[in-house]
Structure formats: structure tokens, C-alpha cells
Amino acid sequence: MNISMELLRNFSSVGAGASREFSYPFTRKTKQRQLSFVYLSRTSYSFKSCSATLSLTAEVEEKPKLDVDKAALLARELRKTFNSGRTTNYEWRMSQLKSIEKMLEEKENDITEALYKDLSKPGLEAFVAEISQVKSSCKLALKELSRWMIPEKVKTSLTTYPSSAEIVSEPLGVVLVISTWNFPFLLSLDPVIGAISAGNAVVLKPSEISPATSLLLSNLVEEYLDQSAIRVVEGSVDETTALLEQKWDKILYTGSARVGRIVMAAAAKHLTPVILELGGKCPSVVDSNINLQVAVRRIIYGKWACNNGQACIGVDYIITTKDFAPKLIDALRYELEQFFGKDPMESKDMSRIVSSSHFARLASLMDDDLVSDKIVLGGQRDVNQLKIAPTILLDVPEDAQIMQEEIFGPLMPILTVEKLEDSFKIIQSKPKPLAAYLFTDDEQLKKNFVQNISSGGMLINDTILHVATDGLPFGGVGESGMGSYHGKFSFDAFSHKKAVLYRSFNADASIRYPPYTTQKQRLLKAVINGDIVSLILALIGR
């Protein structure tokens, strides 16, 4: 453990150069395609780094902390940059986005490495769920930015004739992005890309629960991006509090509803608009008339192959009919074995639980007296490796803790109902989730589901994929958050839509001005209503 501490310290002090050297041997070995061997060695390594993680936090404490004064200084510096107009410039935005793209090309290994350290995230999952998503966001912004920035011309009406009008997208100023640990890379850089493309200066605060990625982000941003306008602040509660004291022009927070409230309360002091990306219990309703194999694979993909359930849009629980449940469980059992092998605890294709406190929380959910006898599959756990096997629980009671909070882990309760329509009531009785999934071939059921279930996003017959669609907004409703981003929506989220109206001095109608006579009032009403007949009548004085 001491050794790994040393390594980590080197890593942190020397920065990217050291980390590249450090990760090199592993890369080499993969080239020989001795996958299992590599993973074995990497697992043990990551295990070491995990215990070192705790000491690392202590080490961060020793560093000069970001207190309120320093945070204020930081905010002032960035505001100065913003006020100079530097970030508003199109060329600047493009150059920063290009740097991010370059960074993604050059540092892909380091990123995968850091994600592995923090979460044992499988390389492929890191690529699919994080790196490639950031890449495509960046690419889209680079391609579309010039178009997004063009003011939108709008029609004007008779009331303001003659005039022309447009909506100008204006950067908001200096924005704060507070991200989280489950997709620490994606959820940090995706909003930052939005903020940059809209022309803002930005401070990013990555999560201290994923320290390797946090450190890497800090180093990479320093190396690749404009320090006068884009900064990373590492740290935990104290640093976040110091940052929240400052006045920002927008705050985007990803995480829990509890902290979301703290962020919003802090924002209220400065009347700062917020985007809150929270979570919730995302249900998956499964009908019996489906292609079971495909559906089950997709459900597994959306639960265990998605950061082992530690995702805000991951499937939280399943609702199906009583008759169908046994079939569904059999299929899940079979496909899980196909994916993760006979002993899932040995699988290298599954992330681990992020921290011991989260592990303890999940363990207590399983040990709850109300549910401990409901486990029909899995249940194995290893506190040393912070691993929990895919676990399925059948017919857990509604009042069990596992149905009260977001699970955020590899436990999957299955609720059964007599008729599938009854599932709506269960979902509606809970706070609105970030995503809702439905597997069915019944068109009417699809329609009812879309109509009656309120959730941030909705995906029929698949999981997770809807967030990879740039054309769709990603955001919650109710307890799952407010505001949305992704693609063009990110640009809009970090822009102010300024209404601009151009009038000429010609055609100045005297009816607008006092003294207001009865005839003027009639005329004005006719103009506003666009009522040509009464307009003429009023004009000829009838």
C-alpha cells in the first residue's frame, strides 16, 4: 500500500508525463492480447490504489485548500477574462473545442486508466459510455457551432410594423460545473463543452470520490485549455462550499437531490439559474409479448453493464406481470451468465462499487429484514474488492428501504402486478424518475405509457441509448432535476436568448401615444387583434 501511495504521489506531482510512463507496461501487455492476465494484474493493482485512495484524500487535505477568498479570487479572474470578450470570440471557442478533441485523441489511455483506478471500469465501457460520448459532443459542437451562433430571425407582427427581430445567443458569463463520480469524465467534460461552445468562462469541480479522474482532469485541462478562462478546482465539501459562495451566471450540478437542494439554495442568494441533473428510481416495465432474449440483454446492458448500476439513468427496478416473472428471471439468469460468466465476481467486464461507504449502503439494503429472503439470484459480495454480484430480488415489499431510495448499484428488485397497467400506479406513486423504460410490442400500451408516465426521458424497448442521441435533451423533471443539456441543448443551456428588435423611425402611428382618446383605443385594439374590418371602421371614424 505504501508503494502505491508513492506511485500516486508521483503521479500527482509529475502529472501527465509520469502517468503515461506509469501506464505503459499495461498497455504493452494488452497488445499481446493476454487479456485475462492483464486484467488480473490490473485488478490487484487497482485494488491497491483503491485503499490508497483514502490516504490520497488525506493528502489533498494537506495541500493549500481553496477557501472562500481564493474562490472569490478565482471567480474574479475568470470574470475579468470574460469581460475582456476573449471567450465570446468564435475563434477562441473553436480553438478550445479543438484542444479538447486533441486531448481525447492523445490521452485516451490515461483516461481509461484513471477510470479503471476509480471504478475498475472495463476499458470498453469507458470507451463506449464516456470517451466516445465526449468525443461526439465535441465533434458536433465543432461542426455546428457557427450555425448555432447565427442569430435566429423571427417574424414580427402588424403591431410592431415595420420592424425586424432576431434572437441572439449570448454567453451567460462565468459558469460553474459540479460533476459526479459515476461517469466522472463524461459528466465533467460534456457540460464544459456546452459552456465553452456558448462562449462562457467555466470552473469545473470534479468529484473527490473518483480522485484519479479528478486529478487527471485537472492536469489535462491545465495542459490543453486556456487557463485564463477554464479551470478545474479539485476538492470536496469545503471547496464546493467555497465555490458556491461566489456569484456564477449558471450552475450545472450532477448528483443527488439532497446536494441539489444545497446548490439551488446557494444559487438563490445570487439569483443564479441552475441546471440540476439528479437521479431517481428509473423503472423498467416488461410486457410478456416481447422478444425476451433481446429485451433481457438490453436490460442487463442498462443495469450491470452500465457502471454496475451506478448510473443515474440505469434501470433501478423492474415491473412485470406475476405470470411472466419466472420466465423473465430465467432469461436474466441465462444471459447474465453469458455476459459475465459462471462467477460474476471474477468478471472483468463489470465495474466495482465506487467506495466502501457506498458498498456498506448497498449491503444494508440487501440485509434489510424485509428483503433478505427475496433474493433469487446473486447476493455474493466481497468487501475487500468492493464487488457485488448481479443480484435479483423478487416481490420486495413497497416499504422496504430498497424501494424507497435510488439503489445505484447492482441490486435489481422485480415487482409483480396482476395487469401490466397497474405498473403505472406504482411509478406514479414515486418521485418522477430521470428515465422510464418500457418493453412491449403493444402499441396502445406504448401510447399510454408516454402519455401517463412523467419522467426526464423515455425509451421504449431499450435502455440507456436515448442519452447518446444528440438531438434529444437530457434532463430531469421534478425530483430528477431541472433544465437539460446535450448537443444543441447544451449550447442553449449556457446561452442567454436575447431578444433584439429593430425598428425604423418611419411609419410612426400616433395612436400609440397619449392623450388616449376613445378612437385611439378602438384603433389600437383593432391593430392588436389584427382585425382588419374594425381597423378600417375605426379609421373612418365609425
Add this chain to the structure above:
Amino acid sequence: METLRDFERDLEEMREYYSHGKTKEASWRKTQLKGLLTLLKEKEGDILNALKQDLGKHQIGILIKTLNLALDSLRGWMSGRKAKLPQIALLTSAEIVPEPLGLVLIISSWNFHFGLSLEPMIVALAAGKTVVLKPSELAPASASLLATATSTYLDNKAVKIIQGGPSVGEQLIQQRWDKIFFTVGSAHVGRIVMSAAVKHLTPVTLELGGKCPAVLDSLSSSWDIKVAVKRIVHGKFGCCAGQACRAIDYILVEKKFTRTMMELMKSMIKEMFGENPKESPSIARIINKQHLLRLKNLLKDPHVDASTVFGGSVDKDNLFIEPTILVDHPLQAEIMTDEIFGPLLPIITPEKIEDSIQFINSKPKALAIYCFTKNKTLQRRMISETSSGSVTFNDTIIQYAADTLPFGGIGGSGFGRYRGKFSFDTFSHEKAVTRRSFLTEFWFRFPPWNNHKFQLLAFTFNYDYLGLVLVILGLKSYRQGLNDI
């Protein structure tokens, strides 16, 4: 007045009513909009009377236009928008479905009581929600008219008016809402509302105010000058006597141009409001004594008093303040720190009109900037170098009438936007809906993972379809390993 428990029960009933889904139906929405339209047509006289009682005001604004727009556009607004997908997403469709947010609270302001109460209500109803409206207690006549009129014309189960003072408002914002729409004008109260909204994570739209400047360039044509000054006088004194969040707060004009402008302005005020403006029915009163005293205090500062060049008389009994113009008062005076919200018009005279940009930027962001100029460069600079809710060139106030433009503030002037379709969006949640079929599936999406699958995914994410096909057919080998991508 209702007790807390009473309206808690009311709200529970409204939520229950909402959950039955009736308000989501297009036909219900249409009926409500038509009800409002009838209300406005049949009660126009009463509304005008109430407004006169409260403020001595005259016109009811442009509600009918909004209503017609909402009725005409409802279908279009309600239908989802298709989202584009990459080709690889075979047999998949995606759309954005606007979904009503549920129960909303609208807290409106007294200065444009009907406009600011009914405008958001129209669209909230169009968006299929249940609405609680708390009108301002400062304009009691229109508040009680709103209460009685809506109960006859609208669905009582879905629309409630709750009257009362600040204590009722405070209790209301503690309840659970799906959206709070707030227009009262003060940033201070805006903060209180947003802090209260935290408890239930309620999204808020805040329409606040700010000091809206009017920049008057030294125009050359006498017609242009005349029109500009006329529009400025109207945008200040003719706009609820300056008691509007988007009314002109102060003017920036070049020193050398000041005299020309002043002369015109004086004659224009006479033309519009007569020799004795107090007698004019075309200018509004000050809402109450407290506000009148606040305005009077602003004038009390000896330096400010000395800079008064026109008007300045205050009639406490009739709640009237004469249109008042101040030139070159000290910039740190109180009148330049807070929003004036009354018929006092400070004039600031920079040497060059371009200097006004810097001056505007030294103040909190305003809801609107008005700029009178024909100089294209200045227009461009005004748009790109200042920040405000909106910019209007060569006119005042009128931007609100353009319902194709969003109306809303930035920074200290609030956030969120409304008017027309923007209001509909404000009151809706844009639900992202994707539909997939069971027919297409990429086996390489799923674990256990290996380099082969990885390569296929990399091609997929780069939309490199040719590469994808080649690898699948075994015609192309993958060179890269999992960890040196």
C-alpha cells in the same frame, strides 16, 4: 381569507384532478382558453374600471392576441418534435414530447395586473396544467375582479385564485409546486421565492426588473429626433408612469445633444399629457403611499434636487407625481442605484455616445436596453458588448408585443422566458422519447467484451459503416488493442 389548511386541501384536490389527466386533453385546454376569451370580451368594462380604481390606468394590453395565438397554435405546440438520429440507429425513432408540468403557482405583480396575471395563465392552461394564481394585494379591485371572473368562466377544479398579502404569499411558496412563475419586480423577493422553491426542487421563472437604459444617439434628421423622443416619453411616462419592469429607467445622451432633446421632450410631455398632467387621464397614478414616499425620498437628495430641470411636484393625496426630468445628477445618488419604478427620468450625458456601453456594463444586467441610433456599428456593439434581457432599436416597450421573441431577464433581471410559444415551453417539460424495435441488435454492445467487439463499436461510434461491414465480414483485421485506442 383562507387558512393554510384550507388551501393545502385545495391544492391536494387540484393535484388529484390533474392526475386524472383531464387537463391534458386538447379539448379541455381549448375550452378554458375560449372561456378566458369570453371573460375578456364580456368583462372588458369591469376590467377597465378596476384598473382605473387601482392605478388610474386605461388599456388592457394584448391578452386577446395571446389568446388567439394560443388557440390557433395549440395543436402545433402540443405535438412532439422529431429528433434526428444517425443511420446506425436503424428502426429507431426519437421525439421530444411536451408534457404539462402539473400544478403551477403564478404570483403576479400589480403594475400590469391583468397582463401579468392572465398572460402566464393563458399559456399555463394551454400547456394543460392546473393553476393557482395569487394576484397582488396592492391592486385590490383588479384582484377581486380576477377572482370572481375566473370562477365563472373557467374550470374551478383546475384554476384557483388565492388573494392575500405577503403572509399568504409566503405560505403559498412553501407548498409543493411543479413550477413557480413569479413577476413582482424586486430581486429581493425573487431570492426569497427561489430559496423557498429549493424545498421541493421546483423550477422557477423569475421576471424581475432592473434599470433599463435608453441610449439616444445624436440623430441628424429632425423627424427621427422627434419620433425618438416621442417614443422615449411614451416608454417612460406613458408606461404606467414608469412603474413597469421594462419601462425606461434612465437616458444616456451625448452632452452636446442634451439641449435639443430636452426642448423636444418638454414639448412632447405637454402634447401628450397637457399643460397640467395631473388632470390627464392618460397618465397613471403611483400605486400607493409607500411607493410615493420612496420616490419622493429619491428626489430629496439635495444634489438630485438641484439637477431637476422639469417637473418635480408631488401630490400625496392624489398619489400623483408629475413627469420629472433630472440632468447630470451625481452618479452615486440613490436614484442611480435602485430601479426607479416611477415617473422620474434621470439623464446622463457622456461625451461620446459609445461611452454609454461602458456605463451600462457597470450596472447590473437590465431587462431591456433601448437604443436610438442609425449607426450600424453602434447597433452591433450594443448587441455584442452589453448584456440584457432584450435590446430594442429605435423604439421602446413594443418588444413585448412581438410574441415571436422571448421575454425574460438575465442576471439581476431574472431568468426563464415567456410570451407565445416560449411560455408554452416554460410550462412544459420536454420529455425525450425514443422508440426501439426488437429487430435490429448489435451483438457487440454486450459483454463479455473483447477487441473484436471493441473495434466494431469504435467504427459504430465514428459512423464508419464501411469499416464496420468489413470487420464483420472478416475482411479487415483490427489492429488496435483495447488499451491503446
